[in-house]
Amino acid sequence: MNQQYQDCLEACKKCLEACNHCFDACLSEEDVKMMADCIRSDRECADVCALAITAMQSNSPHVREICGLCAEICESCADECAKHDHDHCQQCAEACRKCAEECRKMAV
Template sequence: MNPELATVMEKAHECQQVCNMCFDACLKEDDVKMLVDCIQLDRECADICAMVATFASREGAVTTDLISLCATICQACGKECEKHTHMEHCQKCAEACFECARVCREYVA
């Protein structure tokens, strides 16, 4: 496996974990309704990151397409999470999402 693909796998796995933690923490906040978009994007981001890590390990035919989609979803999740400046879990999630999106975009380029 090439090193760039290994980095994508690593960052996708990290992002998946952080998104799941953010999702869980958001559900415990007082105003969950305010966080509906964040929670939904956390779930979608975690799912695509898990899929990317799995497909990248196989180096399948659609891996690059999934990595491109992952960059888009991670970027959207990061933008949503960074809005919640008063929530540390959202700030950590935004950082992980933006980093994963960056690595994915570099791989696809």
């Protein structure tokens, strides 16, 4: 695996885990309907992080484009999660922002 991807891979893995945890925790919240946009964002973000991980691991010729998209979706998820005071949402927002930052470096 290409060493240049290491920081981004780690950020994507942590983001994927944080999004999956947030998704699951949101489903247990008292007002699940209020969490619908957060849940949707978590799912989409986890999916694109998984795609970015695969692209980097396979040294895809489209890694720049995929990481660029991942950065956009992570930023969107971070914005949504940041709206909620739950610890899992705040932790997810932080992981998403870090992932977006690392993915932007890969997208240039």
